[in-house]
Amino acid sequence: MEIRLDGTHYPLETLGPGRRLGIWFQGCTLACAGCMSRHTWDPAGGAPTTVSEVLARWRKALAEGADGLTVSGGEPLQQAAALAELLTGAARLRDEARRHEGSAGPRTPDLL
Numbered sequence: 001m002e003i004r005l006d007g008t009h010y011p012l013e014t015l016g017p018g019r020r021l022g023i024w025f026q027g028c029t030l031a032c033a034g035c036m037s038r039h040t041w042d043p044a045g046g047a048p049t050t051v052s053e054v055l056a057r058w059r060k061a062l063a064e065g066a067d068g069l070t071v072s073g074g075e076p077l078q079q080a081a082a083l084a085e086l087l088t089g090a091a092r093l094r095d096e097a098r099r100h101e102g103s104a105g106p107r108t109p110d111l112l
């Protein structure tokens with residue numbers, strides 16, 4: 001599935017606990033007063049990619065010890081289907097990585 005992003009960055013240590021993959025969505029129609037991310041408003045801005053590509057970045061971040069991911073924007077919910085596919089896939093990869101580490105067991109998505 002296609003997804004349009006402003007960009008990604010790893011490691012990110014300021015938008016949540018631990019070392020995180022930051023994912024900035026492109027496109028926002030909310031026009032909040034004082035928005036610091038106006039460059040993410042244009043839905044035709046940023047760059048198109050795929051959820052699979054972003055999940056490949058997440059898999060690499062997990063292998064490098066990522067603790068979680070942060071979605072920002074832009075407004076992620078304005079690409080709701082792609083966001084749902086991304087978070088579902090990210091949780092699956094996180095759980096697989098934890099099982100591989102021998103720390104299997106139900107985990108809440110607190111750091112996702």
Ligand code: SF4
Pocket residue numbers: 028029030031032035036037038040073074075
């Ligand atoms: S990017 Fe965020 S802060 Fe800026 S207008 Fe959209 S929702 Fe509001």
